[in-house]
Every structure is written in C-alpha cells, then in structure tokens.
Amino acid sequence: MANYKLSINNKIVSVEADPATPLLWVLRDNLNLVGSKYGCGIAQCGACTVHLEGSPIRSCQFPVSAVEKNKIVTIEGLSANGQHPVQQAWADLDVAQCGYCQSGQIMAAAALLKKKPNPTDEDIDLAMSNICRCGTQVRIRKAIHLAAKKGGTK
Amino acid sequence: MSTDTMTSRRQFLKITSIAGGGMLIGFSFSGDASAATPDDAAFTPNAYIKIAADGTVTLIAPNPEIGQGVKTSLPLIIAEELCIDWKKMKVEVAPLSDKYGRQATGGSGAVRGRFEPLRKVGAIGRQILINAASQTWNVPAEECYAENSFIIHKPSSKKLSYGELAAKAATLPVPTDAPLKDPKDFKIIGTRIKDVDIDKIVTGKPLYGIDTRREGMMFAMVARQPAFGKKIKSFNDADALKVIGVKKVVQVKNSVAVVATSTWAAKKGREALHIEWEDAAKLESTSDHDNSYKEMLSKKAPSTARNDGDVDAAMTGAEKLLDVTYETPMVSHCQMEPLNFFADVRDGKAELYGPTQVPDSLRAQVAKELSLKPENISIGMPRQGGGFGRKLQPDNGVEAALISAAAGCPVQVQWTREDDMQNDFYRTSAMFRYKAGFNKEGLLAWHQSSASLGRGTNADTYPAGAIKNFRSESQGLTSNIATGPWRAPTHNILAFAAESFMDEVSQELKKDPIAYRLELLEKAKSEPVGKLSYEPEKFKSVINLVAEISNWGKPLPKDTYRGFATWYSFNTYVAQVVELKMISGKPKIQKVYCAVNCGRVVNLSGAENQMQGAVVDGIGHAMFGKLTFNKGAVIETNFDRYNFLRMRDTPLDVIVKFVPSEAPPTGLGEPGFPPVGPALANALFAATGKRYRKMPFEA
Numbered sequence: 018m019a020n021y022k023l024s025i026n027n028k029i030v031s032v033e034a035d036p037a038t039p040l041l042w043v044l045r046d047n048l049n050l051v052g053s054k055y056g057c058g059i060a061q062c063g064a065c066t067v068h069l070e071g072s073p074i075r076s077c078q079f080p081v082s083a084v085e086k087n088k089i090v091t092i093e094g095l096s097a098n099g100q101h102p103v104q105q106a107w108a109d110l111d112v113a114q115c116g117y118c119q120s121g122q123i124m125a126a127a128a129l130l131k132k133k134p135n136p137t138d139e140d141i142d143l144a145m146s147n148i149c150r151c152g153t154q155v156r157i158r159k160a161i162h163l164a165a166k167k168g169g170t171k
Numbered sequence: 172m173s174t175d176t177m178t179s180r181r182q183f184l185k186i187t188s189i190a191g192g193g194m195l196i197g198f199s200f201s202g203d204a205s206a207a208t209p210d211d212a213a214f215t216p217n218a219y220i221k222i223a224a225d226g227t228v229t230l231i232a233p234n235p236e237i238g239q240g241v242k243t244s245l246p247l248i249i250a251e252e253l254c255i256d257w258k259k260m261k262v263e264v265a266p267l268s269d270k271y272g273r274q275a276t277g278g279s280g281a282v283r284g285r286f287e288p289l290r291k292v293g294a295i296g297r298q299i300l301i302n303a304a305s306q307t308w309n310v311p312a313e314e315c316y317a318e319n320s321f322i323i324h325k326p327s328s329k330k331l332s333y334g335e336l337a338a339k340a341a342t343l344p345v346p347t348d349a350p351l352k353d354p355k356d357f358k359i360i361g362t363r364i365k366d367v368d369i370d371k372i373v374t375g376k377p378l379y380g381i382d383t384r385r386e387g388m389m390f391a392m393v394a395r396q397p398a399f400g401k402k403i404k405s406f407n408d409a410d411a412l413k414v415i416g417v418k419k420v421v422q423v424k425n426s427v428a429v430v431a432t433s434t435w436a437a438k439k440g441r442e443a444l445h446i447e448w449e450d451a452a453k454l455e456s457t458s459d460h461d462n463s464y465k466e467m468l469s470k471k472a473p474s475t476a477r478n479d480g481d482v483d484a485a486m487t488g489a490e491k492l493l494d495v496t497y498e499t500p501m502v503s504h505c506q507m508e509p510l511n512f513f514a515d516v517r518d519g520k521a522e523l524y525g526p527t528q529v530p531d532s533l534r535a536q537v538a539k540e541l542s543l544k545p546e547n548i549s550i551g552m553p554r555q556g557g558g559f560g561r562k563l564q565p566d567n568g569v570e571a572a573l574i575s576a577a578a579g580c581p582v583q584v585q586w587t588r589e590d591d592m593q594n595d596f597y598r599t600s601a602m603f604r605y606k607a608g609f610n611k612e613g614l615l616a617w618h619q620s621s622a623s624l625g626r627g628t629n630a631d632t633y634p635a636g637a638i639k640n641f642r643s644e645s646q647g648l649t650s651n652i653a654t655g656p657w658r659a660p661t662h663n664i665l666a667f668a669a670e671s672f673m674d675e676v677s678q679e680l681k682k683d684p685i686a687y688r689l690e691l692l693e694k695a696k697s698e699p700v701g702k703l704s705y706e707p708e709k710f711k712s713v714i715n716l717v718a719e720i721s722n723w724g725k726p727l728p729k730d731t732y733r734g735f736a737t738w739y740s741f742n743t744y745v746a747q748v749v750e751l752k753m754i755s756g757k758p759k760i761q762k763v764y765c766a767v768n769c770g771r772v773v774n775l776s777g778a779e780n781q782m783q784g785a786v787v788d789g790i791g792h793a794m795f796g797k798l799t800f801n802k803g804a805v806i807e808t809n810f811d812r813y814n815f816l817r818m819r820d821t822p823l824d825v826i827v828k829f830v831p832s833e834a835p836p837t838g839l840g841e842p843g844f845p846p847v848g849p850a851l852a853n854a855l856f857a858a859t860g861k862r863y864r865k866m867p868f869e870a
Contacts, residue, residue, distance in 0.1 A: 018415060034435075035415065035435060035436075035439070038433075038435045039435070042433065042434050042435045045434070046390070046433045046434055046435070047433070049384060050375075051375070051377045051381070051382040051384075052374070052375020052376070052377075053375070054379075054381070054507075054508070054556075055381065055434075055509065055585075056507050056508075056509070056588065057588040057809055057810045058587055058588060058809075059588075059809050059810065059811055061809065061810035061811055062507070062810055062815075064507060091375065092374065092375030093374070093375050095374075096374075098374075099370055099373055099374040104373040104374065107369070107372075107373045108365065108369045108370060108373050111363070111365040111366055111369060111776045111777075111780065113366055113368075113369060113372045113373075114238040114239070114240070114557075114780055114781070114784055115236075115237060115238030115506070115507065115508070115554075115555060115556050115557040115558075116238070116366070116368065116369075116372035116378070116554065116556070117379060117506075117507040117508045117556030117557060118507045118556075119372050119373065120372075120373075120375040123373060138823060141818060142818050142819035143819070145817075145818040146817050146818065146819075147817075147818075148507065148810060148815045148816075148817070149507065150505050150506055150507050150557050150559065150788065150815075151238050151507075151557060151784045151788070152783065152784035152785065152786065152787030152788040152791070152816075152821075153780070153783075153784055153787075154787055154816075154818050154821040155783045155787060155821060155822065155824060155825050156780065156783065157818070158818070158821075158823070
C-alpha cells in the first residue's frame with residue numbers, strides 16, 4: 018500500500034492504495050466517483066474513459082501509481098452542472114438507452130472535440146471505439162456533430 | 172399519513188390524504204387488476220401518484236429500467252390522462268420499505284397490456300380532482316375540465332391547481348366512471364419524450380446496481396466453475412487471506428467467495444486462491460454440438476411444429492430442389508454492466524438491491540435457500556445497464572444473499588466480464604436446413620428443419636400459411652451448458668435462416684424479393700393454408716412502407732447494394748432494407764431503412780431509439796458475435812477475443828418510420844432485431860454474389 022496525492026476534477030485528493038490498483042477502482046471505491054464505469058477491465062469497451070491532461074484514457078488499465086501529477090477529469094468534473102456541449106447534445110438527442118456506457122462515450126467524444134472541433138464521420142469512426150450493446154451509435158454520431166456545431170471545444 | 176383510506180373494489184385504487192395537504196393515489200402498476208385480490212383489506216398497491224400541496228406530481232413505481240425506456244413510457248401514459256405538465260412530473264423508483272408492498276415482476280418493456288389500465292389510473296385521478304373542484308365551486312362537474320395541472324371551470328374561467336385541490340380530493344370517494352381522453356386530444360403520447368434519467372446519465376450520477384454504497388459494506392468476488400461440468404474438489408485460502416484488504420473467504424455451493432474492503436483487494440484475493448476442480452459431468456465443446464446438429468438434420472425429425480399439405484410428395488415431383496444449411500453461433504448477453512448485487516442478510520431479514528427483472532423468483536429462491544420468510548426479504552431494483560434476457564435469471568441475487576449470510580456482513584458482489592462470459596445462460600447455437608421444391612409454375616413446397624440446444628427452435632411462423640406444402644420441424648439437444656432467453660428469443664436466429672432462404676427462393680423464381688413477399692402475403696390473406704399466426708395486411712403495411720421510404724427499385728449509386736428482410740415477432744411487424752457500399756472490396760453499411768407496425772407509438776423518441784438500437788445490435792451480432800466452447804470452457808472470455816461492433820461498423824443512419832395506427836401499443840425492445848441479419852446477408856449477396864449462410868459473417 019502507498020499514499021498518493023492525485024489531482025481529480027481540479028481538487029487534490031489523498032488516497033491509500035496498492036500501486037497496481039487501476040485508477041478506475043480508486044475513483045469508484047476510494048473516492049466514490051462512480052460515474053466512470055467498469056465494463057471489461059482490459060481497456061476494450063471504454064466505459065471507464067476519463068481524461069488525463071485532456072486526453073482520453075481507459076482507467077481500468079491505468080495503475081494509480083502511474084497517474085503522478087497529471088490532471089484527471091472524470092464525468093463528474095467535465096462540467097459543473099452537465100452544461101458541457103457534449104452532455105447537452107446527449108440530452109438534446111436523448112441518446113441513451115440503458116445509459117451505462119454513456120459516461121465513457123461522452124468523455125471520449127469530449128476529448129475528440131477538443132482535438133478536432135469539427136470532426137468528420139471518419140474522425141468519429143476512429144475516435145469512438147467504445148462498446149454499446151444497446152446500439153446507440155447512430156445517435157452518438159449525431160450528438161457529436163451537434164455538439165461540434167454548438168461549440169464542443171469548450 | 173391519515174387512516175381514512177378509501178378503496179375502490181372495482182378499480183383497485185386507494186386514495187389517501189398525506190400530511191401537509193396532498194393526496195396519494197395507490198394502484199397496481201402491473202396494470203393487471205387480477206393480480207390484486209378483490210378483498211379490499213388485502214389489496215396493497217405497488218405504485219403511487221403523489222400530488223403535493225405545492226402541486227408537485229410524483230410517480231413512485233417499482234419499474235426497473237433496463238434500457239427499453241419503460242421508466243419513461245409508462246409514466247407518460249398516466250401523465251397524459253392526468254393532464255399534467257410532463258416537465259413537472261417526477262418519477263421515482265419505489266424505495267425498499269414494506270409499505271410499498273408487493274414488487275412488480277418483469278419490466279420487459281411491456282407497454283402492451285399496461286396501456287389501457289395505466290390510462291385509466293390517470294383518468295380516475297383527473298376525475299377526482301374535477302369532482303373536488305366542482306364541490307368547492309358548487310358547480311356541475313361536467314362544466315369543469317383539466318389542463319396542465321389545473322382544473323378549470325369553463326363558464327367562469329375560474330381555476331384551481333392540483334396542489335390546492337389535493338387535500339379535498341383525498342376525502343372524496345373514488346369515482347366509478349372516469350372517461351378516457353379521445354386519442355385525438357393526446358398531448359404527450361406519440362411525441363418525443365426524453366428518458367427521465369437523461370440528466371443523471373450524462374453527468375455520471377449513481378444510478379446502477381454497481382454504484383451501490385452502504386455503511387459497512389464489503390466487496391466480494393467469486394471464483395466460479397472454470398468450465399461447465401466442473402466441481403470443487405478442494406481449496407486452500409491461506410494465500411488469499413494474506414492479501415491486504417481481504418477479510419473472509421467463504422464457500423457457497425460450487426463457488427468460493429472472497430470478501431474484502433475493496434473491489435481490487437477482492438480480485439487480488441481471488442487470484443490467490445488455490446482451487447482444485449474435478450470433472451462432474453461431460454465437458455462439452457462447440458464441435459460436439461455442431462456434429463450432433465449435422466447428424467440430427469440428416470434424419471427425419473420425430474415431430475413437426477407445423478405440417479401443411481404433402482411436402483414429401485411435392486418434393487418428389489419437383490423439377491428443381493434447393494437444399495441449403497444456415498448456422499448461427501452461441502452468443503453471450505454482454506449487457507454492458509457486468510452482473511453485481513448488493514445483499515445484507517442478518518437477523519432473519521434480507522435486504523437485496525441490484526439488477527434483476529425477476530424479483531419475485533429471486534425472493535422465492537432466497538427464502539428457500541436461507542429459510543427466511545418472504546415478507547422479510549426486500550428487493551430493490553436500480554436502473555440496469557442492459558439486460559437482453561440475462562436478468563430473467565435470478566442467480567446473481569441469490570448468490571449475493573448466500574455470500575452475505577455466510578460472511579455475516581453486507582456485501583456488494585461484483586462480477587468481472589470474464590465471470591459474465593463463462594457463467595451466462597447463452598443464446599443457443601443452431602443449425603437450420605431449408606429445402607424448397609420448384610416446377611415451372613413456381614414454388615411447390617417449403618421444408619424447414621432446425622437443431623439447437625435445449626427445447627429446439629419452435630417454428631410455426633411466417634411464411635407458414637402462404638405455402639400449400641409446408642413443413643417446419645425442430646429438434647433439441649440436451650446439454651449441460653446453460654442456455655436461456657436472449658434478445659428476441661428464437662426469432663433472433665430463425666429469421667436469419669427463413670428470410671435468407673426467402674431471398675434465395677425469390678432469386679430462383681427471378682422475382683423481386685419485395686414483390687414476392689407481397690405476393691405470398693396476398694395468398695395467405697385470400698386463400699390461407701391452415702391457421703395464420705400473423706395478419707397479412709399488417710405485414711404488407713411495413714413492407715410497403717419500407718419500399719416507399721427506401722425508394723426500392725430505383726437505380727442505386729455506383730457500388731451500392733441492398734438487401735431486404737421482414738419479420739413478425741412480439742406482436743410487432745418490421746421490414747428493413749440494408750444499404751451498403753463496396754469500398755476497396757469491403758462492405759461499408761451506409762443506411763438501414765426500417766418500417767414498423769407496433770400499434771400506437773407511446774414515446775416517439777424511445778420507440779425510434781429502440782429500433783435504431785436493435786438494428787445496430789443485429790448488425791453487430793450478424794457480423795462479429797461468436798462464442799466457442801472448448802471442454803466446457805469459453806474461449807472468447809472478454810472483448811479482446813469476443814468481437815463486438817464499434818462505431819466504424821455502424822450504419823451512418825438508421826431511418827425509422829412507424830405505420831400510423833390506433834391499435835394498442837405492442838412490443839418494441841426486440842422485434843427490430845430479427846430481420847436485420849438476413850437483410851444484411853441479402854445485401855452482401857447482392858454485392859458479392861456469395862451467400863452468407865453462416866453467422867458471424869466476419870469469422
């Protein structure tokens with residue numbers, strides 16, 4: 018066990034954890050930030066996606082010891098009240114079905130728009146490799162385009 | 172809460188006043204009056220509409236949401252008749268208190284069957300408020316109407332809010348007559364209503380079973396059978412108990428549970444267990460199943476699901492025969508939220524909270540296993556990260572209860588994806604043999620036969636009734652690998668074989684695939700062969716609509732190809748056109764057109780979402796989904812080996828249109844799935860000249 022000082026959602030927090038613990042479980046079990054979801058544990062499905070210095074990472078395969086001073090943002094810290102253009106677009110288009118994978122989808126989409134404010138369908142194909150069994154990808158694609166139109170880089 | 176409860180023997184509705192001047196309307200959410208006993212005293216409502224003095228309307232109902240939108244679509248039916256502002260309505264899931272009575276079963280999106288009863292609940296609520304206003308103003312009730320949470324006196328334009336009327340309404344008798352709205356006046360039903368939880372979903376609020384956190388709760392992981400047919404011989408937990416955070420190790424039936432202070436510690440502890448497994452039954456492999464299916468299909472089936480005319484004679488006299496085999500693999504449910512369950516069993520009581528659609532059977536099993544009184548077991552259901560049939564099995568909840576009882580503490584049992592994949596109740600694999608006999612006049616006979624695990628794939632479905640000589644038979648293979656319902660059970664694989672074969676038959680006859688289906692359905696209507704399990708006119712309604720919206724028959728852009736299929740399941744008719752483009756020799760699906768006849772659409776956004784999702788899901792499983800067993804063990808244990816559709820594989824758009832209908836709403840979560848696989852196979856044939864008879868296509 019070791020002690021880590023992490024920057025999560027613009028706050029410095031202190032956690033006691035085994036160095037190999039994936040960041041996902043530190044967020045969920047130690048910090049009670051349960052918006053990031055467990056789906057596969059092998060960085061395949063993307064339900065656990067968070068931002069590390071603005072880039073999307075799969076937190077289920079990212080050991081807490083590797084976070085160091087890098088700033089982590091989770092779905093809970095993406096915006097104060099769900100006002101991020103991507104969150105708004107998701108709500109406007111009623112994207113979700115079961116909703117479980119959507120926080121990871123939103124984090125992946127927000128990171129894409131930060132890099133490419135006006136993504137093409139090909140950009141979306143490449144960046145959005147998250148799994149959704151409900152099959153909401155058609156609306157996800159539309160929501161990303163909508164968020165881009167409304168200024169998704171915010 | 173006051174005690175002056177009034178109950179209507181006929182309506183199964185209870186009106187109660189609440190502290191602070193509001194009213195509570197209790198009713199049976201299942202919409203099934205017979206589920207409640209006609210004995211007034213014994214009737215316990217399981218859902219409530221609370222109208223507070225400040226006018227807030229809250230629906231409290233035990234409706235688990237698993238992704239088909241019932242948490243939104245069912246309340247909006249009540250809101251419509253109650254004439255309230257939907258934006259001001261709150262929807263809460265019933266808390267775990269005993270006062271909320273019997274838990275509802277299911278939750279399988281059954282808007283069908285609840286539509287009229289829930290309208291009635293809303294209408295009675297509206298009528299009580301009208302009666303309260305009419306007494307307050309001393310005017311005839313007929314002169315009053317409801318609008319946007321107000322009762323208005325038409326002649327004088329006086330108005331009173333529901334909040335102002337609630338206290339008085341709570342003292343009035345339940346009206347025996349409450350007229351339903353004329354559907355022409357619907358303001359909410361049929362419009363686009365967002366999921367009631369959408370704001371919580373997009374901000375990552377705790378909503379799911381996996382998010383459960385309770386005082387003193389431990390996390391558990393369970394070592395279960397590594398293969399179907401294996402049994403624990405012995406285990407040693409010394410190393411597991413050395414892992415920091417691990418508190419206890421308990422054996423529960425054929426599994427060993429590690430109870431720890433965090434998920435990660437529980438997982439590490441599980442990895443440190445030494446378990447010796449022994450063979451307790453045959454260890455089956457996929458190749459065993461496939462060999463048995465071949466053998467079964469080469470022989471005459473012992474019984475038939477349907478047998479019209481004389482297929483054997485017609486085949487003998489045929490000038491040409493078509494005889495082909497289709498195959499579908501085993502697949503796992505892969506709901507995105509791996510199974511979990513919270514259980515706190517102590518002092519003769521159990522509190523269970525987690526993802527399930529069968530709380531009643533969960534309660535019965537836990538009562539039996541732990542010798543608890545059913546009334547001492549409470550079950551709460553959070554929003555659920557997908558179901559697709561997996562949550563019709565209560566195993567995850569039962570297991571958690573046993574672990575909590577054995578460990579003596581509240582536990583959250585967390586399954587890994589690998590646990591889910593190895594311990595599922597899978598969609599069975601199947602093999603289908605289809606034969607058709609032709610002469611110069613056309614199709615003489617159709618013979619379909621299937622072999623699968625379990626009971627077999629029963630098949631008295633379309634095109635039965637349209638073909639003079641028709642035989643359908645199925646055979647089941649006994650297996651110790653668990654199978655169970657999976658999105659659109661039976662239809663999910665049967666439609667692939669039937670509608671692919673229909674395309675082959677129409678090609679043989681040199682007929683347009685849509686025109687040929689319409690011709691058959693016309694025959695089924697004008698001169699049906701035996702009993703029909705479908706309505707030809709409704710079938711034709713979706714085929715004609717999809718032909719119209721896709722401009723079927725018009726010239727297509729370069730390298731663009733199409734396939735068509737249609738199917739009827741869960742009382743809903745669906746027809747689809749898949750359009751793909753060949754790009755450097757590889758197919759890329761561009762668009763899917765989808766026409767649906769599901770009776771009246773309750774929530775247009777939800778209904779469209781279900782159809783779009785089923786199409787995408789159907790494409791994913793046709794292209795990629797495949798589970799293989801080697802000696803009882805799953806080979807594709809996670810998404811690195813179990814291929815799943817990604818954004819790059821999805822159509823750019825799925826265009827959904829509903830046939831306008833006044834009929835009661837029918838199922839929507841499943842019927843969109845069956846036709847898309849064959850429509851895709853037929854499009855791939857159009858593009859490549861090759862028949863895709865074995866799923867997955869990208870094997």
